[in-house]
Amino acid sequence: xxxxxxxxGSWWGDFHIENEKNIEWRIxxxxxxxxxxxxxxxxxxxxxxxxxxxxxxxxxxxTDQLPDSLNNNSRYVFRDTTGQLSITPxxxxxxxxxxxxxxxxxxxxxxxxxxxSTSLWLEVATGSSPKKILQSIAIQRLSDTWFGPSTLxxxxxxxxxxxxxxxxxxxxxxxxxxxTPVLIRNHTNTTLLLERLNLPTPLLALYxxxxxxxxxxxxxxTREKDxxxxxxxxxxxxxxxxEQMQQLNEARNKVDNGVLFRAFNTIFx
Amino acid sequence: xxxxWIDIANFLSSEKxxxxxxxxxxxxxxxxxxxxxxxxxxxVAGKKIDSHRSMLLKRGTYYLIFILFLISALRELGFNLSVxxxxxxxxxxxIGFASQTSASNLISGLFLVAERPFTVGDIIRIGTTxxxxxxxxxxxxxxxxxxxxxxxxxxxxxxxxEVTTLTRFPIRRLDIMVGxxxxxxxxxxxxxxxxxxxxxxxxxxEPKPLYIFQGFGESSLDIQYSVWAKRENFLNxxxxxxxxxxxxxxxxxxxxxxxxxTLYTGSATEPFPVQTVPNK
Numbered sequence: 001x002x003x004x005x006x007x008x009g010s011w012w013g014d015f016h017i018e019n020e021k022n023i024e025w026r027i028x029x030x031x032x033x034x035x036x037x038x039x040x041x042x043x044x045x046x047x048x049x050x051x052x053x054x055x056x057x058x059x060x061x062x063t064d065q066l067p068d069s070l071n072n073n074s075r076y077v078f079r080d081t082t083g084q085l086s087i088t089p090x091x092x093x094x095x096x097x098x099x100x101x102x103x104x105x106x107x108x109x110x111x112x113x114x115x116x117s118t119s120l121w122l123e124v125a126t127g128s129s130p131k132k133i134l135q136s137i138a139i140q141r142l143s144d145t146w147f148g149p150s151t152l153x154x155x156x157x158x159x160x161x162x163x164x165x166x167x168x169x170x171x172x173x174x175x176x177x178x179x180t181p182v183l184i185r186n187h188t189n190t191t192l193l194l195e196r197l198n199l200p201t202p203l204l205a206l207y208x209x210x211x212x213x214x215x216x217x218x219x220x221x222t223r224e225k226d227x228x229x230x231x232x233x234x235x236x237x238x239x240x241x242x243e244q245m246q247q248l249n250e251a252r253n254k255v256d257n258g259v260l261f262r263a264f265n266t267i268f269x
Numbered sequence: 270x271x272x273x274w275i276d277i278a279n280f281l282s283s284e285k286x287x288x289x290x291x292x293x294x295x296x297x298x299x300x301x302x303x304x305x306x307x308x309x310x311x312x313v314a315g316k317k318i319d320s321h322r323s324m325l326l327k328r329g330t331y332y333l334i335f336i337l338f339l340i341s342a343l344r345e346l347g348f349n350l351s352v353x354x355x356x357x358x359x360x361x362x363x364i365g366f367a368s369q370t371s372a373s374n375l376i377s378g379l380f381l382v383a384e385r386p387f388t389v390g391d392i393i394r395i396g397t398t399x400x401x402x403x404x405x406x407x408x409x410x411x412x413x414x415x416x417x418x419x420x421x422x423x424x425x426x427x428x429x430x431e432v433t434t435l436t437r438f439p440i441r442r443l444d445i446m447v448g449x450x451x452x453x454x455x456x457x458x459x460x461x462x463x464x465x466x467x468x469x470x471x472x473x474x475e476p477k478p479l480y481i482f483q484g485f486g487e488s489s490l491d492i493q494y495s496v497w498a499k500r501e502n503f504l505n506x507x508x509x510x511x512x513x514x515x516x517x518x519x520x521x522x523x524x525x526x527x528x529x530x531t532l533y534t535g536s537a538t539e540p541f542p543v544q545t546v547p548n549k
Contacts, residue, residue: 097475143467144499145474146440156439156499159474196475 010212011058011175012122012248014086024063025087027122028176030139033067034124039080043124044073045137058175076126076134084128089214090121090136090249091178091201097145098160103195111185116164116199117177120214139176147198157198164197168241178206178214181239185222192223198267203234203260206249209242221267230267232260292342299338307331319388370425371408377424378407387434394433395422440473441503443496445510448489450524455482455490461521462494465513471506473497488529 011027017036025032026048035042044067067073096118106112119140125131142161148154164182165171171179180199186192204216217235224231234255238245280286307330311323318326344350365372382405387393391402393412398420400412410427412420435441449458459480466478479495494514498506518525532541 141470143470143472143474144502146476146497151440151476151497152438 010208011060012087012089014084016083017085018083019081022063022065022067023060024065025058025060027058028119028139028174030122030137030176031070032122032124032137033063033065033070034085035067036081036083036085039078041076041078041081041085041126041134042067042073043076043135044068044070046070046072047141074135078126082127084126086125086131088123088125088249089178089206090123091204091206091216091252092118092121092138092142092158093136093202093252095147095155095157096142096160096199096201097147097157097196098162098164098199099196100166100194101163103193106184106186106192106194108186108189108191111183112166114164114166114182114184114197115168115171116160116180116182116197117162117171117174118160118180118199118201120176120178147196173213175212178216180204180216181218181241183218183220185220187225188223189225192268194268196268200232200234200260202252203255205247205251207238207245208248210244211242213242214248215239215242215245223268229261232262232267234260288345288347292345295338295342295345299335299342302338303331303334306334322382325382370423374408374424377428378405378409380428381405381410381424386432387437391437392435394435395427395430398422399435436500439500440476440497441500442476442479443498443503443507443510445494445496445514446483446491447494447514448486448491448525449518450526451490453490453523455492457521458492458523461517461523462492462514465510465517466494466496469496469506469509469513471498471502471509473499489526 011025015023017023017034019036019038022033022035025034029048030045031048032043032045035044096116098116098118100114119138119142121136121138123136124134126134140161142158145157145159146154147157162172162177168179168181180201182197182199184192184194184197199219201216204219207215207217209215215238217237218239220231220233220235222231222233238247307327310330311327314326315323340350343353387402387405389402389404392399393402398412398414400414400418400420403411403413403419407424409424410422412422414420447462449455462480463478466472467474472478473496476497478497479493481493481495483491483493485491496506496510515525517523
């Protein structure tokens with residue numbers, strides 16, 4: 001068995017898998033095994049609990065381990081399989097709630113950029129034009145959470161396992177996470193206390209920089225002067241933080257002109 | 270023989286036969302029009318109203334139009350409508366007395382439709398019956414219980430009694446009652462419970478888990494620990510949380526006590542004699 005561990009390049013893209021071969025990916029805290037047979041794809045995954053500090057790591061290798069040995073495994077049957085497999089990173093299908101390390105006050109008339117790192121999903125597909133999607137897998141199982149003014153009103157979201165940061169350098173670089181710059185503007189005359197932030201990940205596209213770091217467009221949240229409304233603007237271009245960005249994936253849900261008005265308490269709390 | 274044919278010819282050319290023909294035509298046209306009108310109306314309103322209301326709208330329109338055509342047909346047949354309606358009034362009173370229960374259910378059904386405490390597909394609990402609503406009809410509500418039994422509940426009893434809709438809101442709270450031994454450090458117990466909740470992905474991070482010290486129980490310190498979950502995950506959370514709490518308590522050597530009984534014979538009596546028996 002040839003064993004190949006790759007730390008450069010990217011874990012996503014198009015791959016060719018020979019008949020009756022198993023390939024194992026390790027992407028952050030996820031172990032994924034894909035097996036190709038004459039007329040079926042067998043996909044299995046499980047979380048890796050004993051991660052060391054370097055969970056930026058990702059690797060891909062041939063393996064003898066059968067997908068059946070993992071708990072979450074599913075089979076997809078075709079007339080015949082072509083061997084073409086594509087893995088695409090995706091952002092979460094529900095908004096993600098993240099918190100700063102400690103809540104902070106944004107003074108009246110001020111603005112600040114926060115960097116939010118969110119965990120990704122991966123979509124396994126086969127064939128070409130059109131691709132047949134086999135499965136969408138969360139790289140890290142995020143905890144559910146509720147965001148809204150009461151238990152009657154609000155929406156189900158995922159709780160981020162990491163904090164949002166004021167400095168981009170403080171944010172750990174991870175292969176399985178995407179970074180979103182969030183510009184918050186306080187146009188009111190009062191101080192804005194920021195404890196939790198609702199990042200609408202289903203509305204964001206995904207970009208990759210030349211250093212293989214995944215990014216989303218910048219999100220601008222403006223708290224308007226009057227009323228309890230906040231403007232949510234999503235750029236239609238990659239953030240200017242890094243250079244040579246390429247679009248990897250479109251947003252799950254599209255917003256017409258990239259601007260939304262939402263009740264203030266559905267974005268901040 | 271000729272007379273017979275003449276009678277037939279006279280009958281066919283008489284007003285009566287034309288009246289009868291007109292009446293039949295009116296009934297047929299009425300049925301078709303009512304069917305068309307009710308279907309069109311349901312299609313137009315289909316997206317704006319739920320399936321139950323659309324069914325009511327369809328039936329209501331159908332019967333209204335059909336009855337109008339039927340009344341016209343009766344007039345064509347020479348019936349005196351005022352007498353007929355009067356008779357119908359008396360008849361209705363008689364029927365009303367005879368079918369009090371059905372009428373009460375019917376009116377309760379209309380109130381249920383207007384109030385909409387639940388819709389088809391919701392899971393409701395009435396008394397000891399819990400199940401999925403299959404249909405809300407004018408006389409009764411039909412449920413499918415989780416052990417796959419078909420339950421028919423008269424609308425009247427639904428209006429009168431307490432009905433809990435389990436699927437109204439997207440999140441639910443699970444109350445876990447747990448007792449720990451008197452020797453345990455409650456601060457530690459609380460930390461362990463919070464850790465279990467934060468590690469379980471089904472347990473919502475917000476609203477935060479609720480910790481209530483319920484009191485000094487007979488043989489344990491009683492604690493209520495309430496966690497929130499997405500409605501669909503409620504049962505999974507119930508199973509996983511109880512299991513994980515038990516495991517975490519075992520790991521941290523926190524005792525979940527069972528009821529203790531100390532037998533005391535009072536100061537006036539001698540202690541109980543205790544004898545040890547060797548294993549055979």
